[in-house]
Amino acid sequence: WKRRYFKLRGRTLYYAKDSKSLIFDEVDLSDASVAETSTKNVNNSFTVITPFRKLMLCAESRKEMEDWISALKSVQKWESYEASQFNMEHFSGMHNWYACSHARPTFCNVCREALPGVTSHGLSCEVCKFKAHKRCAVRSTNNCKWTTLASIGNDIIEDEDGVSMPHQWLEGNLPVSAKCVVCDRACGSVRRLQDWRCLWCKAIVHSSCKEQLGKICPLGQCKVSIIPPTALNSIDSDGFWKAMSPSCSSPLLVLVNSKSGDNQGVKFLRKFRQLLNPAQVFDLMNGGPQLGLRLFQKFETFRILVCGGDGSVGWVLSELDKMQLHKQCQLGVLPLGTGNDLARVLGWGGLCDDDAQLLQILEKLERATTKMLDRWSIMTYEVPTKNTPVIIKEEEPLDCPLQVHFLYFAWSYNSNEFLCGTVNDFVAEVGKAYERVTENKEEADAMAKKCAMLNEKLDSLVRALGEEADAQLVPPGSQPPEQEGEAGGPDAPGMPRPFRSREQLMLRANSLKKALRQIIEQAEKVVDEQNRHTQVQRMSSSSSIKRGSSEDLKEAESRLNTVSLTSTAPAVLEKTNSCNILAPSSDESVQCTEKCVMNNYFGIGLDAKISLEFNNKRDEHPKKCSSRTKNMMWYGVLGTKELLQKTYKNLEQRVQLECDGVPISLPSLQGLAVLNIPSYAGGINFWGGTKEDNNFGAPSFDDKKLEVVAVFGSMQMAMSRVINIQHHRIAQCRQVKITIKGDEGVPVQVDGEAWVQPPGIVQILHKNRAQMLTRDRNFESTLKLWEDKRKYESCRSARPRLNSQQSMEYLTEEECAQVHQLGLVADSLINRIREVATTHKVVEQELAHAVNASAAVLSEAFPSKPSSPECLSRSTAVEIVNSSKHLFVHVCMLVCVLQQLEAPQEEELLSTLNSLSAELIKLEDIHWICPSMHCTEEVRVVISMIKQHSNNTWPLT
Ligand SMILES: [Zn+2]
Ligand SMILES: [Zn+2]
Ligand SMILES: [Zn+2]
Ligand SMILES: [Zn+2]
Structure with missing residues (x-):
């Protein structure tokens, strides 16, 4: 027997000579079983058996052995501890297999035989390109690209200067034109597994030349951004890795939203793991920003690259608030998806969808300069009223950084009919309204055609949603398919339903979206006209809304609880910003609380239309993206309905504006926009102009000032895309206060998230500043x-x-x-x-x-x-x-x-x-x-x- 020091973290058992050892061996316990060695067992020994090895252990006493066995067995029930489990898998060294064909002869890295078929069919690891037969995959050891010091194992180079990183060689399957870095001659073979490639510096060498190459890996082109595995060598008390080492000059944390841009994020995730240390690349959809930030928080300074939309950036920024990391890190953006205003003003463009450009992007990021981004607290106070509308009450219980507003709720499956009805109503109403007003026969015809088309698309979407709902509702052989009649439409009941692919749903939803938008554009004109004469009756659908919404809130809440369970660090506790302000008309002091944080812009009144219309930002937050198409339907339909029935003409009579404490008398307007950045809702420069003039300074996101502009109508919005109009500028100030009068709420939006704000006060105050990487x-x-x-x-x-x-x-x-x-x-x-x-x-x-x-x-x-x-x-x-x-x-x-x-x-x-x-x-x-x-x-x-x-x-x- 040899004495060893053991520790159990997540699903991995680590052991070494003693607790101070730098290098720990590890045993993955995912499929492990534990057993006492014999019935008598005089020396208290037990065996851990994994698919790959058998480990015989011996404890001091019977009691100690029993403790160990129960601890090892409890690993199997680890599921509830979600985040930590992820943390462990992330560092387990397991390959990420996918099945694929290869254009050239390819050889198994396990048994060295050729992969079968003309196209060499087999498994390939998406991170390290390790190849294997399907039958051989189980026998491959967990030797994927290294992540931590421990994973390097015996190859580590240790000398008087400390530890350094060796090359990590993978044998064979080299590219066609491969050349040896030592002798500059052709390398590799199509006949056998031969010669080597380093997973980090990408150097290629002959087996015979390998000795002549230096042992230390220079890490190659991405050197500056890579965190070498040698820098990851400690685990804190709750099982999270902590990085600390001066050895990397400018560590980069990559946070990818895999759902962004219709799941484009996935390929970026893969590519980044190939280029960098897989442990420095995280999927926001799998554990949120927290895991990565915890790993990095011991670094004195580091950079973050967020790949996603403005919503993802906001999410990461609010996590930085909580963990108080703003001083330590600079944040850059790689825009995926649409409507990325922040990315645009920071110089990263509106969209990047080419994963082949990643090397250049990393390079640009290294050359970026840092600018400060002002961030603003949206403080709200709601006047307590006798009969506050039901809708408003529902948003209160949720205390998450990005507010979930009442329009957001997941599709509840039994409201298929309701949705269908709502849209049908909507279409019919638009049709009717149109007939009444327009005398132009041609236009009316066009409209009718579009309505018909919309109806058709709607039908097929609802059918598809119904199928999906059924597929999810009816797990094999459990629930009786009671809802089928209701949701199934013309599809034959009783047949096993195919599970629709997301893509298909997405396509349908998109074409529906397009059709809806066209109708809305036309209808808007007409309804504006109509509103001059008649007040359209408001349809009350709030009872149904309430049902769906409260269900969802419960769900969201419970998920929130899980998150807070796993975050045990006390610093993570959310701090609510509070302030006392005076109500304008009385001496009564009211308490405002922070509702959310604004990075880009705030809008009230007609402006909220833009975000209520169709907005892709739903994708950016996991709590909201569970059913994208469904949300979009609600969002679009209800939002537009609200607007059609009540355009916010004469908003000035319903709100009062104060800038820096000075009351401003407003002209007749439909909305107000408060800007931190000069790009709005997909690239409009709403302020008009970027330079200073006689009245105002140049707008900037690091001057602790906001620009306030009036919104007169959708025409103005359209125009400001084309020309600079300036007569709508109201103020440039350090604080904005808006009082909502009367007893009805007004739609507001912050960075594209919209809700109806009840009467009371909305204050916009400077919160802090974040360091952003901007392209120079x-x-x-x-x-x-x-x-x-x-x-x-x-x-x-x-x-x-x-x-x-x-x-x-x-x-x-x-x-x-x-x-x-x-x-x-x-x-x-x-x-x-x-x-x-x-x-x-x-x-x-x-x-x-x-x-x-x-x-x-x-x-x-x-x-x-x-x-x-x-x-x-x-x-x-x-x-x-x-x-x-x-x-x-x-x-x-x-x-x-x-x-x-x-x-x-x-x-x-x-x-x-x-x-x-x-x-x-x-x-x-x-x-x-x-x-x-x-x-x-x-x-x-x-x-x-x-x-x-x-x-x-x-x-x-
Ligand atoms: Zn094989
Ligand atoms: Zn691998
Ligand atoms: Zn190397
Ligand atoms: Zn050579």
Whole structure:
């Protein structure tokens, strides 16, 4: 027997020489069984049997042994401890198998035999690309890409400087053109498992050359962002890994919302795990931001990359609030899905859906600069009334960071009919309203057609939803399918129902959404008109709403409880911001409480329409995304209904606005928007303009100031996409207070989340600031330009020379005309550049040298421009060609990184460049110029380089 130190964490049993050991061996207990060794068992020994190994252990006393056995057995009942379990799986080293075919011969990493079939069918690990037969997968050890120090095991390099990271080699199945980093010769084989690839630095070596390569892994291209497994070596008391090590310069925590952008997130998740340490990449949908943040919180500073929509970013930010990590970390955004206003203003664009770009994205993130983002508390106070509408009461019990509002509730399956009815009512009502008002026959017809189409789509969606509901409602052989008649529609009952794929549902919902939107757009006009004359009766559907909503709240609450159970750290407790403010008309002091936090914008009145319409942000929070299509239906239908029946004309009579304590008298308006960032609901700059003027400073998200604007109608919203309108600006201030008068609520929205706020007070106060990573395009382009120049210059051959006899010869008439033509085009390029340079400093700086040089050559060769020269010496011709080529290359590179020229200017420049490239290529015909100067090749090299940079939008041919 040998004495060892054991600890049990989650589903893993760790052991080492003593408690201070750096390296622990581990046994995964997922499928383990425990048994006493013999019936007599005099030495208190017992055995742990897993699919992979058998471990014989011996305890000091009978009592101790029994404790261990019961502890090990309890692991099997671990399910309830969800977060921690995830934490353990994350670090277990298990492969993430998926079945796939391979285009080339591929070999099993377990038994070394070829995978069967022409297409080598078998299992592949999506993180490390380990290959296996299906039958061999069980025999593969948990040797996926390392995550922690312990997982490196015996390969660890230990010397006087401490521990360092070795290469992690995976054998064989190398790419076609693989080359050995040591000897630079071809590597790998299609006949057997042969030669090696490092999962971290991606180096490839021959088996025979492996010894010659240094032992320490340099981690490769993503070095700066990778957390080496050597940095993860301690577990805190509740089973969570804690990272602490100075060895990584700028650790990056990647939080991916796998549901964002119709589940696009999944491929980003996979790709990030391949590029980085799998332990630094988390799925927000699997445990939320907390797991990752806990892992990272011991780092003095770190970066976070959130891949998802604005909703995901808000979620992570509110978790940072709770854990008080704002000082330690900077947050960057990779926008997935739609409507990413925050990502847009931070310079990351509105959408990224190309997972092939991840290396470049990581690079951009390394070059990003930090800016502060103001964050604002939305404080509310509700006037207690005798008969508060039922709806409002329901949002109170929920105390989660992102408020669930009354319009959000999961589809309760027995309300199929209700939904159907609501939409039908809606369609009928719109139809009727339309008939009444419009005299235009054509328009009415178009509308009727659309209504019919909508109805059809609705039917099929509801049918699909019904099927899904049934599939979920009726687990094999339990409940009698009682609801089938109600929900099933024309489908034959009694048949086993196929489970509809989400995609199919999504498609249907999307086309329905489109149809609805078209109708709403048309109907809106009409109903506006109609509202002038008549008050449309409000339909009361609140009783049904109440039912669904309260059910959901219960569910959400219970889930909330599970979350708080697992978060045992006291610092995580939510702090509610409270403040005392004075009601405007009386001395009575009222207490406002923080309802939510605003990162982007706040809207009240008509503006809420935008978010009530159709909004994808539902995806961004797991509590809300359980049934996306269903939510969207409710959200869209009810939201629009509300608006159709009650446009918020004359909002000024229902609310009172105070900016920095000064009451503002409002013009007749339909809504108010309060902006922190200059992008609204999918990219509108609502403030209009980004510069300061006589009345207001430049809007900015780090000035502790808000911009308040009036919303007059949907026309204005549409217009502000096209032009800058400014007459609607109300104020720029540090605090906003809105009093809702009367006894009816008004729709409000914060960052796209909408609800009806009952009468009372809404205050917007500065809360804190978060450090955001913003893309600095100027810095990026300068760097790129510099790199490109270096690349070009290094591959450029020495200056061509003619021998002395050649250089004195004169050109033929034909040649002369050709060179002259080139000169003319070059000259017009020079003129274009000079025009552009007057407005763009960069152009002047970057091109002055090339322009001047080529201008000098041209003016010497053609002293009087219009006349064609009678004679040109070959050496002059070479100089002209050379300087033109030089100019061409430089201009091309600048234009492709500049990306800020106005359209007409850019077009002119591009067409001139195009003709110049044509002229240069034509020189191929002159036998003595081109071979020595490689014009054609160089021009082509430059063009292909540029095409790569500008994503093939470059018009050069
Ligand atoms: Zn095999
Ligand atoms: Zn793997
Ligand atoms: Zn390596
Ligand atoms: Zn080699």
